[in-house]
Amino acid sequence: MVGAVEEAQLNRLENQVDNGGGGAWEYLCLVRKLKVRRSEKVLKHGLSILNDPKQRSKLGGEEWTLYEQVAIAAMDCQCVDIAKDCINALQRKFPESMRVGRLKGMLLEARGSWKDAEVAYSSLLEDNPLDQVIQKRRVAMAKAQGNISGAIECLNKYLEIFMADHEAWRELAEIYVSLQMYKQAAFCYEELILCQPLVPLYHLAYADCSAAIAQLSKGRNKEDKDSSELHTLAAKTLEKEYKQRSLTKLPLLTATLRNLKLPS
Amino acid sequence: MGGELRYEIGQNAYIKLVLHALKHKTSATNGVLLGRLVDEDLVQISDSVPLSHSQIGLLPALEIALLQIEEHFGAQGLSIVGYYHANERYDDFDLGSAARNIGDHIHRYFPQAAVLLLDNRKLETLSEGKDRSPVVQLYTRDATRSWKQTGSDGNSRLTIKEPSANIVLLDYILSEKWKGIVDFDDHLDDIGKDWLNPDLFK
Numbered sequence: 001m002v003g004a005v006e007e008a009q010l011n012r013l014e015n016q017v018d019n020g021g022g023g024a025w026e027y028l029c030l031v032r033k034l035k036v037r038r039s040e041k042v043l044k045h046g047l048s049i050l051n052d053p054k055q056r057s058k059l060g061g062e063e064w065t066l067y068e069q070v071a072i073a074a075m076d077c078q079c080v081d082i083a084k085d086c087i088n089a090l091q092r093k094f095p096e097s098m099r100v101g102r103l104k105g106m107l108l109e110a111r112g113s114w115k116d117a118e119v120a121y122s123s124l125l126e127d128n129p130l131d132q133v134i135q136k137r138r139v140a141m142a143k144a145q146g147n148i149s150g151a152i153e154c155l156n157k158y159l160e161i162f163m164a165d166h167e168a169w170r171e172l173a174e175i176y177v178s179l180q181m182y183k184q185a186a187f188c189y190e191e192l193i194l195c196q197p198l199v200p201l202y203h204l205a206y207a208d209c210s211a212a213i214a215q216l217s218k219g220r221n222k223e224d225k226d227s228s229e230l231h232t233l234a235a236k237t238l239e240k241e242y243k244q245r246s247l248t249k250l251p252l253l254t255a256t257l258r259n260l261k262l263p264s
Numbered sequence: 265m266g267g268e269l270r271y272e273i274g275q276n277a278y279i280k281l282v283l284h285a286l287k288h289k290t291s292a293t294n295g296v297l298l299g300r301l302v303d304e305d306l307v308q309i310s311d312s313v314p315l316s317h318s319q320i321g322l323l324p325a326l327e328i329a330l331l332q333i334e335e336h337f338g339a340q341g342l343s344i345v346g347y348y349h350a351n352e353r354y355d356d357f358d359l360g361s362a363a364r365n366i367g368d369h370i371h372r373y374f375p376q377a378a379v380l381l382l383d384n385r386k387l388e389t390l391s392e393g394k395d396r397s398p399v400v401q402l403y404t405r406d407a408t409r410s411w412k413q414t415g416s417d418g419n420s421r422l423t424i425k426e427p428s429a430n431i432v433l434l435d436y437i438l439s440e441k442w443k444g445i446v447d448f449d450d451h452l453d454d455i456g457k458d459w460l461n462p463d464l465f466k
Contacts (some may be wrong), residue, residue: 131350211323
């Protein structure tokens with residue numbers, strides 16, 4: 001989850017690189033740090049660095065991290081051949097590596113050979129049973145094959161061992177929401193808020209879940225037990241914001257607030 | 265009432281929904297269809313509003329979006345006539361439970377409501393340029409109160425108003441027009457963004 005400041009910085013760098021202004025390596029590092037999914041751009045710019053021998057030698061040891069990043073981006077964009085080339089290069093450099101083994105498993109996944117990928121991951125897990133990334137790949141495979149209940153089961157087992165993995169809790173919460181299992185999703189969001197109380201997204205999502213539960217169980221008659229001052233304040237702030245930034249929508253906003261029975 | 269109910273979708277509405285799905289390739293997307301009932305057996309879908317691309321099962325955002333959309337388009341004489349959905353996975357051709365529930369809700373207000381599901385296989389073969397039929401599947405509610413896919417027996421009940429819509433769509437895809445489309449989620453993040461997308465087709 002990316003904050004507004006980081007997203008603005010990322011977009012600025014992206015525009016700069018797209019328009020030929022250089023800074024591709026900084027962009028790729030930022031994408032890696034923020035863990036965002038911008039595979040087409042990563043593929044384009046990463047390949048331009050890798051195919052240029054001068055730029056590649058400037059990177060030194062970081063070259064291999066770039067190979068890994070480009071391989072994953074290529075698989076996301078379904079350019080399986082490019083991914084294969086990157087993985088082969090990594091294999092030559094690090095023959096017995098677990099990380100490269102993982103990439104090979106992901107390549108099998110990208111091709112749709114689910115059984116082979118499962119075999120590859122199981123053998124890697126035998127040597128290293130506590131590898132988080134591989135266990136999560138198995139959940140991803142179940143989800144990709146449409147086996148949502150299998151994915152939930154796997155993810156629950158994973159979370160019993162690795163309780164502090166907030167990304168996994170988030171994924172589980174989103175799966176529950178997509179299945180409209182709001183109580184379970186609310187539980188996941190509670191865990192997330194306990195781990196990371198300062199992330200507003202989790203509070204908002206938890207509020208949405210609770211609202212959904214309340215709406216479905218009590219019907220449309222919501223009692224306004226909270227103080228109405230908060231509602232009035234919120235409505236006033238919203239109106240001010242809309243006046244400044246989206247004037248055409250202001251009548252819509254007032255109508256919506258009226259319909260939701262909030263004072264405006 | 266003679267004959268089956270037919271649906272005609274305008275080019276703008278059709279293109280908006282496909283571009284919305286293309287902008288968020290890694291998640292499910294959805295939106296509402298707006299239009300009116302004409303002549304008792306034809307539903308004209310003239311516009312669409314993209315709703316969200318994340319956490320589709322959550323209700324409060326949906327409720328607010330529907331209120332605002334009804335308010336805005338009611339003034340123009342249009343009402344919500346349907347709902348569209350695009351699944352997260354490429355090979356998922358089922359209408360999920362969230363989509364069915366939202367469809368049921370819309371059906372309560374507009375009994376001839378339609379649900380459109382993006383057909384990824386057809387979208388992929390669009391670039392071959394031969395097919396003029398829409399890249400979506402039409403679901404309507406039959407007597408058993410469940411959503412059934414129509415058109416699989418050969419006669420298509422969904423037509424696009426402008427026959428060259430697929431060619432225009434292909435052109436937009438190649439020029440990456442989807443970057444400019446704004447949905448309700450984007451509006452809630454930054455209210456300066458307009459979910460009406462007034463400048464998209466200029």
